[in-house]
Each structure stands twice: as C-alpha cells, then as structure tokens.
Amino acid sequence: MRKIKLILILLICCSLITGCAETKILERISLVTLIGYDNGDEDKVTATTVVRQINPEFESRVETQTETEATSKGTRIKVDMKTAKKLAAGQLRVVLYGEELAKQGIEESIQTLLSNSEISTSVYLAVVRGESKTLIEQNYEGISDIGQHLYNLIDHNIEQQQLISSTLHEIGRDNQSKVRNFALPILKKEGQFIGITGTAFFNKGKMVGELPSSDISYLVLICDSFKSGTLELSLDSESISPTVETKGDTLNLAVDSIKSKSIIKVTDAKKNEFDLNILLKCRLLETSNKIDISDPKVNKTIEKAMNEKIESEISRIIKYTKEIESDIFGFGEEYRSQVRGANLTEEKWMEMYKKMKLNINVDVEIIRNGVYE
Amino acid sequence: MFGMKKIRKINKSNDSSAKTEAKHIKIPSSKVEFIEKLKEITHSPADLMIKEISDTITIIYVDFLIDVNTLNEQILPTLEKTDCATPRIIKESLLVAEVDLGSELNKCVLEMLIGAVLIHVEGNSELVIAKISAYQTRSLTTPENESQVIGSQIGFNESLATNISLIRRYITNPNLSNEKYVIGKETNTSLSVLYIKGIASEEYVNTVRQRIIDLDVSDILDSAILTELIDDNSLTIFPQMLLTERPDRFCDGLLSGKVGIVVNGSSMAILCPYTFFEFFQSREDQNLRWPIATFLRLLRFSAILISIFFTPIYVATLTFHYEVIPQPLLVPLSESRAIVPFPPIIEALFLELIIELLREAGARLPTKVGQTIGIVGGIVLGTAAVQAGITSNILIIIIALCALSAFTTPNYVMGNVIRILRFPIIFLAGFWGFYGIMFAFCLLIIHLLRQSSLGAPYLQPFYPPRWKDMADSVIRLPLPFINRQPILTSRKVNDKASNNNSSNEEKMKQS
Numbered sequence: 001m002r003k004i005k006l007i008l009i010l011l012i013c014c015s016l017i018t019g020c021a022e023t024k025i026l027e028r029i030s031l032v033t034l035i036g037y038d039n040g041d042e043d044k045v046t047a048t049t050v051v052r053q054i055n056p057e058f059e060s061r062v063e064t065q066t067e068t069e070a071t072s073k074g075t076r077i078k079v080d081m082k083t084a085k086k087l088a089a090g091q092l093r094v095v096l097y098g099e100e101l102a103k104q105g106i107e108e109s110i111q112t113l114l115s116n117s118e119i120s121t122s123v124y125l126a127v128v129r130g131e132s133k134t135l136i137e138q139n140y141e142g143i144s145d146i147g148q149h150l151y152n153l154i155d156h157n158i159e160q161q162q163l164i165s166s167t168l169h170e171i172g173r174d175n176q177s178k179v180r181n182f183a184l185p186i187l188k189k190e191g192q193f194i195g196i197t198g199t200a201f202f203n204k205g206k207m208v209g210e211l212p213s214s215d216i217s218y219l220v221l222i223c224d225s226f227k228s229g230t231l232e233l234s235l236d237s238e239s240i241s242p243t244v245e246t247k248g249d250t251l252n253l254a255v256d257s258i259k260s261k262s263i264i265k266v267t268d269a270k271k272n273e274f275d276l277n278i279l280l281k282c283r284l285l286e287t288s289n290k291i292d293i294s295d296p297k298v299n300k301t302i303e304k305a306m307n308e309k310i311e312s313e314i315s316r317i318i319k320y321t322k323e324i325e326s327d328i329f330g331f332g333e334e335y336r337s338q339v340r341g342a343n344l345t346e347e348k349w350m351e352m353y354k355k356m357k358l359n360i361n362v363d364v365e366i367i368r369n370g371v372y373e
Numbered sequence: 374m375f376g377m378k379k380i381r382k383i384n385k386s387n388d389s390s391a392k393t394e395a396k397h398i399k400i401p402s403s404k405v406e407f408i409e410k411l412k413e414i415t416h417s418p419a420d421l422m423i424k425e426i427s428d429t430i431t432i433i434y435v436d437f438l439i440d441v442n443t444l445n446e447q448i449l450p451t452l453e454k455t456d457c458a459t460p461r462i463i464k465e466s467l468l469v470a471e472v473d474l475g476s477e478l479n480k481c482v483l484e485m486l487i488g489a490v491l492i493h494v495e496g497n498s499e500l501v502i503a504k505i506s507a508y509q510t511r512s513l514t515t516p517e518n519e520s521q522v523i524g525s526q527i528g529f530n531e532s533l534a535t536n537i538s539l540i541r542r543y544i545t546n547p548n549l550s551n552e553k554y555v556i557g558k559e560t561n562t563s564l565s566v567l568y569i570k571g572i573a574s575e576e577y578v579n580t581v582r583q584r585i586i587d588l589d590v591s592d593i594l595d596s597a598i599l600t601e602l603i604d605d606n607s608l609t610i611f612p613q614m615l616l617t618e619r620p621d622r623f624c625d626g627l628l629s630g631k632v633g634i635v636v637n638g639s640s641m642a643i644l645c646p647y648t649f650f651e652f653f654q655s656r657e658d659q660n661l662r663w664p665i666a667t668f669l670r671l672l673r674f675s676a677i678l679i680s681i682f683f684t685p686i687y688v689a690t691l692t693f694h695y696e697v698i699p700q701p702l703l704v705p706l707s708e709s710r711a712i713v714p715f716p717p718i719i720e721a722l723f724l725e726l727i728i729e730l731l732r733e734a735g736a737r738l739p740t741k742v743g744q745t746i747g748i749v750g751g752i753v754l755g756t757a758a759v760q761a762g763i764t765s766n767i768l769i770i771i772i773a774l775c776a777l778s779a780f781t782t783p784n785y786v787m788g789n790v791i792r793i794l795r796f797p798i799i800f801l802a803g804f805w806g807f808y809g810i811m812f813a814f815c816l817l818i819i820h821l822l823r824q825s826s827l828g829a830p831y832l833q834p835f836y837p838p839r840w841k842d843m844a845d846s847v848i849r850l851p852l853p854f855i856n857r858q859p860i861l862t863s864r865k866v867n868d869k870a871s872n873n874n875s876s877n878e879e880k881m882k883q884s
Contacts, residue, residue: 090696
C-alpha cells in the first residue's frame with residue numbers, strides 16, 4: 001500500500017513538473033546565427049543580428065535586424081518585438097565586434113556571453129574592421145547566409161592553423177586570467193568578399209594593437225603546437241651562400257609543419273629571464289630556386305638560415321606585444337605556474353613583461369621534401 | 374518409472390483429498406461392472422471403443438489416439454490365440470514394447486487418454502495397459518521464428534516424444550536426465566525437465582523442480598504460459614527464460630549447464646537461467662567465423678540502443694535542445710519540420726503508432742493479405758503523410774530505422790520488449806527532453822539490475838563482472854577462448870554457493 005502511494009505521488013509530481021520545462025520547438029523559434037556589436041550613440045550598443053527564419057515553403061530566409069539599446073539584452077527584446085517567432089540564441093556561431101567598440105573594451109560583453117547558458121562556448125569571436133553592421137547588412141553575391149558563411153570561414157582557417165583559435169571558451173579563459181591577454185582575428189569586407197586581414201591584440205578587454213595576417217603563422221607557432229599550418233619564409237641569400245646559390249637577393253621557401261612544439265621555460269625568476277624553445281619538424285613544399293636538398297650540407301645551411309629567420313621574426317613580434325602590453329602567449333601564466341610564490345598581479349606582470357628577457361631557440365628540421373598534398 | 378513416481382508425489386503433495394479418493398477406485402473384476410465403471414468415469418464419450426474379443430477378454434481404447442496397425446497386427450491376433458489367460462500372461466505374450474499392468478482405474482484411464490489400449494480379463498482386478506499411442510503430429514519443419522542461414526534447419530514440433538527424440542539425437546549421453554512431470558488439473562499436460570547431470574548445477578535443477586511441483590494450475594496449454602508462471606518476476610516486461618523452437622539452440626543451452634523444459638503440445642522449449650545479453654545472441658553466431666559473429670553481435674547491440682533511444686532523442690532535441698543540432702543539419706531539419714502542425718512528440722507517437730499498427734495487422738492477417746499491408750503501409754501512408762504535411766520526412770527515416778533495428782533482435786519475445794520500451798521514453802523525452810531520456814535510462818538500468826533468472830543475476834557477465842564470460846557476450850571470440858560452461862551456470866560456483874546457503878540456513882534453524 002505504501003509502495004502504491006509512493007508511486008502515485010511520484011506520478012503526480014512527474015506530470016505536474018512537465019509544465020516547468022520550457023519548450024523550444026525548432027521551427028517555432030527564430031534562430032540567431034550571428035550577432036555583430038557596434039558602438040551606438042551615448043554609451044549605447046548597437047546589435048545587428050542575423051536571424052534564420054523558417055517558413056513552410058521549404059526554404060529558410062535570413063534576415064538582419066539592427067537595434068540600439070543600453071544593454072545587449074535590451075537589444076534582444078527590441079529585436080524580439082520585430083520577429084514573428086521567439087528569438088533563440090542557442091545556434092549562435094559567430095559574434096563580431098566593431099573596431100571602435102573593441103577599442104573601448106569588450107570584457108563585459110564576453111562575460112554576458114559566457115553567463116548565458118543557451119550560448120555554446122564554441123562560438124567564435126572576431127573583430128571587424130570598421131563597423132560590423134555594414135559588414136553584416138551588405139548583400140553579398142553567392143553568400144546566402146552570412147552567419148553560416150562567417151562560421152565556415154573562421155572554422156576552416158582555425159582548423160588549418162591559419163588563425164589563432166578564438167572560441168568563446170578560450171577567450172573567456174584568457175580574459176579571466178589576470179596575467180594573460182587574448183587576441184581575435186580581424187575581418188574585413190573586401191568588395192563582394194569577406195577576408196581575414198590580421199590579428200587584434202587586447203589588453204584588459206580593449207583592443208590595443210594589431211598585426212597583419214602574414215604574422216599569424218608565427219603567433220600559432222608560439223602559442224600552439226603547429227600541426228597543419230604552412231609557413232612562408234624568405235631567406236636572405238647572404239645567409240645561405242655560398243653553399244646555396246640563389247638567383248635574386250632572397251630565397252623564398254614554403255614549409256609545411258609536420259610537428260612542432262613550443263616550450264616556455266622560466267630560466268631565472270629573479271632576473272625575469274625566459275627561454276622559448278621551438279622545435280619544428282617540417283617538410284619543404286616549395287622553393288623559388290632549384291636547390292639540391294638531398295645534399296646534407298645544403299640541408300643544414302637552409303635549416304640554420306630558417307632558424308635565424310624565424311628567431312628574428314618571433315623576437316620582432318614579441319617586441320611589438322611588449323610595446324602594446326598584451327601578453328597573448330601566456331608567459332605570465334608560465335611564470336605563475338613555474339615560480340613558487342610569484343604573487344603576480346595584473347600591473348606587476350605588465351611591468352615585468354615589458355622588461356622580460358627572452359632567449360629564443362628555434363630548431364628547424366626538414367624531414368621530408370618533394371611530396372605534399 | 375521415475376516419472377510415475379513423480380506424478381504420485383505431486384498427487385500427494387498437492388490436493389490430497391480429491392486424489393486419494395480417486396486412488397482408491399479399484400478395478401472391478403467383473404466385465405460388466407468394469408465397463409460400467411469406466412463409462413461412468415469417462416462419461417462415455419463417443420470415441421470410446423469397447424471391443425469384446427471373447428467372453429472373458431475386453432479391450433478398450435479411445436479412437437484416433439492409438440496406432441491401429443499395431444492393434445490389428447500385434448494385439449488382436451495375440452489376444453485371440455490366448456484364450457483363458459491372466460493379465461500377466463497376456464502382458465508377456467504381447468509383442469508390444471510398452472506393456473504394463475495397472476490396478477488403479479484412474480491411472481489406467483489416464484493412460485488410455487494418452488493412447489493406450491486397456492485389456493480387461495474377466496475375473497481379474499488388474500488391467501493390461503498396452504501403450505501404442507499414435508499422435509497426429511505436424512512433420513518436422515524449419516523453425517519459422519528463429520531462422521538462420523547457416524546451421525541445422527530443423528525445429529521442434531508439438532509432440533513431446535518427437536522433441537525429446539530430437540534432443541537425444543543431438544546429445545547421446547547417458548547423463549542427459551529427463552524428469553517427467555504432469556501438471557494442470559484439467560489438462561494433465563506432461564512436461565519434461567531436461568538437464569545434463571554433471572554439467573548442470575544442482576541448485577538450478579532443484580529450483581526448477583520445486584517451482585514446477587509447487588504449481589497449482591488448471592491448465593498449461595503452452596510453454597510460454599509456463600515460463601510466466603515459474604519466472605522470478607512475472608511482473609516485469611523482460612523475459613527471464615528463453616523460448617526456443619530450435620533443438621540445436623536448446624542443446625547448446627543444456628551443454629552449457631542450463632536446465633531445459635519441454636512441454637507437450639508446445640513447439641517452444643524453455644531454457645533457463647538466461648541472461649539479458651544472451652537473448653540477443655543467435656545460434657548462428659557460433660556457426661560463423663568469429664570476426665563476423667562479433668560484428669553482427671555488436672550491430673545487434675547498437676541496434677537496441679538505436680531502437681530505444683533514437684526517436685526519443687529526435688523528440689527531445691526538436692522540443693527542447695535545438696542547441697545541439699549540428700549546423701549542417703539545422704536547415705534540412707527545420708525545413709522538413711516547418712509544415713508539420715504538431716509538436717514533435719505527437720508527430721513521433723503518430724508515426725510509431727502507424728508502424729505498430731502495420732506490424733500487428735501484418736501478424737494477424739493471413740500471409741497472402743499480409744503483403745498488401747506492407748504496400749499500404751510503406752508507400753501510401755509514408756509518402757502521403759509527408760505530402761499531407763503531418764510528419765516530416767526526416768522523422769520517417771528515423772522511425773523506419775528504429776523499427777528495423779528492433780527487428781534485428783533474434784528473440785521474438787525480447788524484440789517485442791525492445792519495441793515497446795520506446796513509447797514511455799518518447800513520452801519522457803517529449804515532457805522533459807534529455808533529462809527525461811536520462812531518467813528513463815537510469816530506471817531501465819536499475820530495473821535490469823534487479824532482475825534475476827532462477828536467482829542468477831540478469832545482467833551477467835557485465836554485472837557482476839565475469840571477465841571469463843565476456844568472450845561470449847556482446848562479442849564472440851574464437852572458440853578456444855570461450856568457456857563452455859560459463860560462470861553463470863557453472864556447477865562448482867553455484868553448488869558451492871548453495872551449500873553455503875543451506876549450511877547457513879541449518880545453522881539458523883539450530884540456533
């Protein structure tokens with residue numbers, strides 16, 4: 001009898017609780033796939049949303065809505081008033097920030113995105129040269145759904161390691177760390193196309209500097225293990241002569257990384273000295289001159305020249321990040337984890353970062369050549 | 374003889390009053406009295422044949438139950454030759470294999486109803502029972518419900534004697550024990566409990582014996598009813614004993630230490646104890662090369678998961694969790710759903726119901742009409758439903774996949790369970806989304822863990838983990854790795870356990 005009572009109570013509870021679950025039936029909601037935030041007037045934010053509308057004629061329509069309001073939630077309410085179906089952000093793939101807004105700071109916006117349980121943390125973030133509104137609202141030929149297009153654009157470039165991964169998860173992690181900054185890709189409208197033009201560096205959530213897209217490979221080389229990216233180098237002919245003869249002043253090379261490893265080591269905590277060891281095993285894809293790579297001498301020379309070239313490029317980039325005070329590589333995190341009792345604060349680390357002494361050792365090894373896909 | 378003892382035992386143990394009364398009916402020595410008494414007991418049916426051979430000898434049998442040839446060629450000539458004889462002489466002179474003397478009328482009548490000729494000699498209170506029964510049985514055919522490509526193509530039929538002879542053809546072994554019981558107050562159905570002494574665990578044999586003896590039922594018409602009556606848990610949806618119509622599968626079970634029951638009049642034999650995972654194995658797995666058998670088993674197990682959870686996941690995703698839909702699927706999914714006026718749960722239940730109706734209609738209809746059902750269901754309902762905008766075409770694919778997956782279960786009873794399980798989970802998914810599915814999944818696992826078959830854990834070899842038995846569970850390793858007597862039915866393990874238990878019980882009693 002007691003058992004029956006228990007089952008009865010359970011059943012009643014179950015049937016009552018069903019009312020608490022909020023249904024979001026796929027075709028009865030408008031799916032937001034892309035949001036672009038811009039600076040509005042008087043401390044307000046302009047949100048441009050790309051909404052996928054599903055209608056019964058077996059075709060889906062993409063519409064863009066722009067609203068200006070003090071908070072992003074406010075803009076959402078306003079957009080909601082304009083759409084026939086309830087807005088749902090769960091399928092959001094890309095969030096864009098206008099350049100001006102990025103310079104003013106996007107820290108709060110990242111926090112808002114993170115605290116919305118509906119939004120996945122695999123959303124990509126990017127900065128738009130100019131205003132994101134103009135980039136989104138333009139009608140592109142051949143791009144039916146700009147949300148999907150931008151997602152694919154960023155996704156495949158990150159996959160191929162031509163971009164630093166900028167998912168909400170990683171940006172949120174870097175942002176919450178006191179001693180680390182983050183970087184976002186910069187998108188630019190180029191006529192009928194949208195291209196990736198560089199990397200924006202942030203400090204305390206504010207965009208402080210940028211590097212062109214040609215430097216992205218080096219950034220990935222430092223930050224990440226380089227598995228599938230391609231690196232293009234031009235070596236001075238002086239550095240490789242007389243073993244290798246070149247036609248012009250430079251020898252242009254393209255290498256494809258097979259395996260790379262970057263290790264940051266604190267060699268002297270007191271003197272603020274770091275080691276950055278980069279091991280790169282690569283295959284030679286292309287050269288501007290015909291060179292006999294099977295000759296071990298030539299091979300050695302080229303490897304050595306590449307080491308020097310990459311070292312100089314990296315030190316240039318690090319110098320730039322020191323100037324703009326943006327540690328996107330995580331030297332601060334390494335210091336904090338490797339040095340006992342470091343007690344780093346944001347300000348303290350920035351001071352240290354600027355004075356940091358870094359020994360860069362690059363070890364390139366060409367292990368294959370001639371065949372690639 | 375052993376069987377006869379058993380019957381008496383049952384009579385004693387069950388309702389003693391009625392049976393003891395019947396036991397006392399002695400056979401009248403006078404012919405007239407005997408015939409009258411017999412007619413009184415059997416209520417003189419139309420097919421009762423009473424034949425007076427001479428002044429003293431009378432034979433009685435039930436028409437169509439006996440082999441007329443034997444009667445004509447063996448019994449009648451012998452009886453005519455021996456004129457004034459005692460039943461003992463007749464018994465010895467009859468050229469029939471099974472001849473017995475009976476002194477209890479009731480028992481003799483029972484024998485007559487099975488197919489014996491009773492021979493009464495004037496002035497003797499004993500009857501000669503010549504068992505020359507001839508059943509009208511179906512010839513042995515291929516098993517229809519458990520078909521397999523490679524392997525023997527013979528199935529049980531409805532005759533107990535034929536079935537046991539089939540089993541003895543497979544296992545020629547004096548240790549093959551056959552215990553005969555008669556249950557059912559109205560039907561007197563005979564059944565045999567078969568096991569191999571030395572392989573089968575005594576504990577299981579005793580349990581089966583006990584459960585059969587304790588039965589107090591009026592009738593057993595099929596072995597399926599018996600399984601429900603002697604199950605560990607009759608309330609659960611899951612079968613705990615295997616019903617098989619394949620003698621090779623039955624013998625395979627016996628040889629691995631299981632206990633088998635064959636019921637007269639049923640073409641399905643029972644094997645127990647049986648675990649959940651064994652229901653998804655087919656005898657054919659043993660006949661195929663091991664990588665193929667392993668692949669097929671894994672396919673079957675994934676089919677269970679697909680069949681139970683695919684539709685609920687669809688319902689939950691489209692109702693609550695649109696976030697998890699991969700981006701490439703988003704557009705086709707939403708476009709196919711766009712014109713459907715119902716929420717996903719109604720849509721899914723509607724289609725599932727159609728499939729179930731089709732299956733049920735197909736099973737009930739004569740085979741010739743059954744084909745039209747397939748056409749009506751597949752083409753008319755399927756395409757029309759999509760065109761009318763009642764369901765989305767992606768759901769049709771999912772439902773078809775689920776239905777197909779459910780049919781891969783080699784056991785029909787278990788296949789039904791897998792099909793039906795989906796419905797409550799669809800409801801939960803429609804109400805609570807993924808939480809509901811997880812809730813159902815947990816309940817299912819808890820329920821399965823609580824089940825047992827003859828006291829053996831139902832989820833063996835996964836819980837409790839029996840690593841040695843894993844070789845022949847969801848995978849099948851090459852034969853040398855397979856333990857022919859799994860721990861489940863191992864004599865050593867189980868008998869040791871039961872001895873411990875019994876000794877404990879004794880201790881308890883003493884204290």
